[in-house]
Amino acid sequence: MTHLLEVKGLKTHFFTEEGVVRAVDGVSYHVSRGEVLGIVGESGSGKSVSSLSTMRLIPEPPGRIVAGEILFSSKGGPPKDLVRASEREMQSIRGDRIAMIFQDPMTSLNPYLRISRQLTEVLELHKNMKGSEARARGIEMLTSVGIPDPSRRFDDYPHQLSGGMRQRVMIAMALLCDPELLIADEPTTALDVTIQAQILELIAERRDLSKVGVVLITHDLGVVARLADRVAVMYAGRIVEQGPAQRIFEDPRHPYTVGLARSIPRLDDDRSRRLVPIQGMPPSLSKLPSGCPFRPRCKNALPACAESFPAERVVARGDETRADASRDPAIGVGDHVVFCHEEDKDKVQAS
Amino acid sequence: MSALLEVTDLKVHFPVRRGVLMRQVGSVKAVDGVSFAVGKGETLGLVGESGCGKSTTARAILRLIPATGGSAKLEGTELLSLRGGKLRAKRRDMQMVFQDPYASLNPRMTVFDILAEPLIVHGVAKGKTELEGRVQKLMSQVGLSPAYMRRYPHEFSGGQRQRIGIARAVALKPKLVLLDEPVSALDVSIQAQILNLLVDLQEQLGLTYVFVAHDLAVVRHVCKSIAVMYLGRIVERTTTERLFKAPKHPYTQALLSAIPIPDPVREKKRRRLVLSGEVPSPLNPPPGCHFHTRCPVAVDKCKKEVPRLEPVEDGHMVSCHVVKDRGGLAPDLMSDLG
Numbered sequence: 001m002t003h004l005l006e007v008k009g010l011k012t013h014f015f016t017e018e019g020v021v022r023a024v025d026g027v028s029y030h031v032s033r034g035e036v037l038g039i040v041g042e043s044g045s046g047k048s049v050s051s052l053s054t055m056r057l058i059p060e061p062p063g064r065i066v067a068g069e070i071l072f073s074s075k076g077g078p079p080k081d082l083v084r085a086s087e088r089e090m091q092s093i094r095g096d097r098i099a100m101i102f103q104d105p106m107t108s109l110n111p112y113l114r115i116s117r118q119l120t121e122v123l124e125l126h127k128n129m130k131g132s133e134a135r136a137r138g139i140e141m142l143t144s145v146g147i148p149d150p151s152r153r154f155d156d157y158p159h160q161l162s163g164g165m166r167q168r169v170m171i172a173m174a175l176l177c178d179p180e181l182l183i184a185d186e187p188t189t190a191l192d193v194t195i196q197a198q199i200l201e202l203i204a205e206r207r208d209l210s211k212v213g214v215v216l217i218t219h220d221l222g223v224v225a226r227l228a229d230r231v232a233v234m235y236a237g238r239i240v241e242q243g244p245a246q247r248i249f250e251d252p253r254h255p256y257t258v259g260l261a262r263s264i265p266r267l268d269d270d271r272s273r274r275l276v277p278i279q280g281m282p283p284s285l286s287k288l289p290s291g292c293p294f295r296p297r298c299k300n301a302l303p304a305c306a307e308s309f310p311a312e313r314v315v316a317r318g319d320e321t322r323a324d325a326s327r328d329p330a331i332g333v334g335d336h337v338v339f340c341h342e343e344d345k346d347k348v349q350a351s
Numbered sequence: 352m353s354a355l356l357e358v359t360d361l362k363v364h365f366p367v368r369r370g371v372l373m374r375q376v377g378s379v380k381a382v383d384g385v386s387f388a389v390g391k392g393e394t395l396g397l398v399g400e401s402g403c404g405k406s407t408t409a410r411a412i413l414r415l416i417p418a419t420g421g422s423a424k425l426e427g428t429e430l431l432s433l434r435g436g437k438l439r440a441k442r443r444d445m446q447m448v449f450q451d452p453y454a455s456l457n458p459r460m461t462v463f464d465i466l467a468e469p470l471i472v473h474g475v476a477k478g479k480t481e482l483e484g485r486v487q488k489l490m491s492q493v494g495l496s497p498a499y500m501r502r503y504p505h506e507f508s509g510g511q512r513q514r515i516g517i518a519r520a521v522a523l524k525p526k527l528v529l530l531d532e533p534v535s536a537l538d539v540s541i542q543a544q545i546l547n548l549l550v551d552l553q554e555q556l557g558l559t560y561v562f563v564a565h566d567l568a569v570v571r572h573v574c575k576s577i578a579v580m581y582l583g584r585i586v587e588r589t590t591t592e593r594l595f596k597a598p599k600h601p602y603t604q605a606l607l608s609a610i611p612i613p614d615p616v617r618e619k620k621r622r623r624l625v626l627s628g629e630v631p632s633p634l635n636p637p638p639g640c641h642f643h644t645r646c647p648v649a650v651d652k653c654k655k656e657v658p659r660l661e662p663v664e665d666g667h668m669v670s671c672h673v674v675k676d677r678g679g680l681a682p683d684l685m686s687d688l689g
């Protein structure tokens with residue numbers, strides 16, 4: 001089966017004065033239509049760079065995609081490698097077939113232009129839609145993302161709206177052309193939880209109604225649990241574990257995944273439990289340790305971990321692990337894989 | 352139990368001025384009648400969404416900004432009317448830790464200078480050797496290597512900077528520490544390190560904390576009791592156990608149901624009350640109960656009369672007409688969802 005998006009062995013590096021920053025250092029993942037892939041990891045682990053690579057928005061220089069393929073199958077057609085696409089081709093894909101939303105809505109909104117202008121420009125560019133038709137479509141989109149009084153808000157400037165409203169306008173703009181893939185990079189990190197709940201519902205609704213595939217980047221395991229069908233855990237430019245959401249939460253096999261889950265306080269745990277932090281800090285991406293980048297913080301480190309980054313090990317095949325039977329059977333299906341030299345699950349989970 | 356800190360009807364209103372004459376055209380009632388008490392050695396959590404007045408409450412207690420009215424007593428001493436030398440002396444007993452340790456640390460001072468300053472100002476240590484000894488001990492106490500004493504804040508990671516901020520706050524063994532979102536800017540794996548440090552220091556030094564945060568899962572772990580704020584007022588205040596087991600105020604219920612739990616199976620089964628709309632502007636708050644514009648069970652009275660924060664059960668304070676009319680029973684919002 002061809003996936004909507006399949007990233008294979010992607011490496012994106014930055015060539016700086018301090019040395020080569022290996023921001024993304026060989027990651028592979030895929031997303032299907034109507035599916036949400038959650039990418040979790042702490043700041044600086046390469047989540048944003050991997051998705052900016054998909055959009056071909058890496059500043060070059062200093063950055064460059066040095067290896068890998070980004071296969072995108074628009075409208076069920078044959079996969080196209082975006083790494084090799086021309087800027088012209090990318091312009092017709094960006095904002096039309098693939099859209100991106102960010103933590104800071106002002107990344108995509110122009111502060112000097114009315115919202116109406118910004119929305120109708122996108123429609124004119126990609127859909128050749130003008131005048132009252134574009135206006136009507138813009139207002140319809142604002143309505144569907146829950147902006148109250150949309151026809152009045154339509155002619156506002158971004159600064160006239162609250163943070164949560166700007167986030168919605170950015171989402172409206174991203175969804176305007178009915179994209180097949182939505183990349184959401186920390187879309188709710190700056191928002192309060194009650195507004196976060198609204199935005200997550202909105203994304204879920206679009207996924208169900210228009211079958212948009214979603215790459216949801218976040219550092220919040222709760223947000224991932226709420227929305228993601230599958231999860232990829234990133235650490236220092238690598239995916240260290242990946243699989244159906246339920247498996248990653250219930251049967252984690254990488255010491256970092258286990259450590260993350262232990263270190264966060266949760267609403268449903270024993271509140272007198274002492275939190276178990278992961279000692280130390282993530283490494284600098286320009287001075288990575290040899291072998292596995294998690295080794296200096298890992299309680300399970302073995303001699304082999306200093307030698308090489310571990311090969312992919314399949315914990316469970318995708319066809320054994322259906323994520324959510326209530327939805328499309330093709331959704332949420334994928335192998336549970338881990339990149340760790342320690343193969344003894346009890347040792348990893350007991351650490 | 353006599354409280355270490357007792358805050359009663361605290362009000363902080365900021366004037367809003369407009370025009371060339373800077374005439375006052377209104378006021379932001381950032382804190383509008385907040386009351387709570389914290390026992391010695393305990394931790395009170397102050398939670399609520401951004402802009403509800405948490406930081407302003409903390410700052411007013413510390414006298415970093417003037418209060419408009421009310422009272423804040425530390426061991427019986429009124430803080431809000433202290434002046435001059437008496438205020439300066441009292442500052443030793445109350446300290447603050449900020450969310451962004453970088454913004455709150457002078458970038459041109461070394462860790463030694465930052466930590467020695469309060470010791471010098473309050474005359475508790477002098478001379479290079481004594482100061483160095485004290486600073487070294489402080490650094491070890493918060494998990495920083497004393498070898499880094501001559502380094503500048505920018506040479507440290509976010510988590511380490513927060514350790515410096517905490518070391519500075521506890522340098523004078525204060526009685527009260529106000530922690531304003533102390534882990535919100537940190538990565539989750541680092542958050543736990545800092546939370547554990549705060550718990551350990553509290554035990555070692557007998558500190559009393561007011562813990563300001565918007566992350567309820569964090570607050571649940573470190574606080575004995577919690578006050579939930581909405582638009583300048585406390586809507587519910589009780590022990591942590593009770594608040595999470597049986598939240599009564601509709602806002603508290605919505606807040607709790609909005610927080611994602613890192614468990615996909617539970618998340619799929621959970622019923623959620625998603626509030627519509629946003630927090631109204633504090634410049635022009637709605638009359639009556641501030642929450643009525645978003646409340647799924649509001650009745651007519653909520654639009655007109657301000658509810659009082661009253662006990663509905665032993666030690667469980669709620670400010671809600673509907674809860675009161677139901678004899679202290681929480682409205683079942685989930686069933687109203689259908």
Ligand SMILES: Nc1ncnc2c1ncn2[C@@H]1O[C@H](COP(=O)(O)OP(=O)(O)O)[C@@H](O)[C@H]1O
Nearest residue numbers: 014021023042043044045046047048049050285
């Ligand atoms: N333009 C750039 N020049 C140099 N390094 C960069 C650039 N953009 C990102 N990086 C580096 O790439 C790494 C990964 O960053 P990012 O993908 O933004 O992390 P995340 O989104 O997981 O927080 C970081 O170490 C960051 O400093």
Ligand SMILES: Nc1ncnc2c1ncn2[C@@H]1O[C@H](COP(=O)(O)OP(=O)(O)O)[C@@H](O)[C@H]1O
Nearest residue numbers: 365379381400401402403404405406407408633
């Ligand atoms: N110095 C100030 N002047 C005017 N308004 C202020 C000032 N400080 C805070 N506010 C306003 O007071 C309200 C409460 O702010 P704050 O206490 O910072 O909230 P929180 O800490 O809960 O996010 C907000 O509406 C904020 O804009």
Ligand SMILES: [Mg+2]
Nearest residue numbers: 047048049185
């Ligand atoms: Mg990022």
Ligand SMILES: [Mg+2]
Nearest residue numbers: 405406407531
């Ligand atoms: Mg604040």
